[in-house]
Amino acid sequence: xxxxxxxxxxxxxxxxxxxxxxxxxxxxxxxxxxxxxxxxxxxxxxxxxxxxxxxxxxxxxxxxxxxxxxxxxxxxxxxxxxxxxxxxxxxxxxxxxxxxxxxxxxxxxxxx
Numbered sequence: 396x397x398x399x400x401x402x403x404x405x406x407x408x409x410x411x412x413x414x415x416x417x418x419x420x421x422x423x424x425x426x427x428x429x430x431x432x433x434x435x436x437x438x439x440x441x442x443x444x445x446x447x448x449x450x451x452x453x454x455x456x457x458x459x460x461x462x463x464x465x466x467x468x469x470x471x472x473x474x475x476x477x478x479x480x481x482x483x484x485x486x487x488x489x490x491x492x493x494x495x496x497x498x499x500x501x502x503x504x505x506x507x
Contacts, residue, residue, distance in 0.1 A: 432486060434479040442468030443475040447483060455482065461495045463507045474505045 435446045444458035457479070459466050469475035478495065481503055485493035500507060 432483050434476065434483060436472050436475045436479065439468045442470050443472050444468055445475045445479040447479060447486070449486075455492070457482075460500070460505065460507050462497055462500065467507060470506045474503075477503045478505055 430449050431451070433448045433451075435448060436443055437445065439458050444456070446453045446457070447455040457475075459468055460474075460478070469478065478500070481499060482493040482495065
């Protein structure tokens with residue numbers, strides 16, 4: 396009985412460590428603070444999209460409004476710009492990918 400309990404505890408500890416390492420891998424990045432992050436807004440067929448570049452290399456290409464149902468471009472340059480800047484702020488805090496939710500879009504005043 397002690398051997399089974401020991402095996403169960405070992406499996407639980409290993410599983411917990413695995414989950415913790417996966418969560419950290421998906422949410423933070425160790426991008427040096429010397430990296431240059433820029434936003435480039437561009438026209439798409441039905442509106443606007445944006446690229447986020449790190450050291451002049453595209454790391455995010457956003458041609459549609461994230462999170463919402465369907466495929467819709469940003470209606471204005473300002474909406475695309477506000478969302479891109481919000482995502483850059485998250486990246487500068489160490490989050491990658493920089494997620495956006497409906498509440499974020501609403502607080503930014505993005506039309507969708």
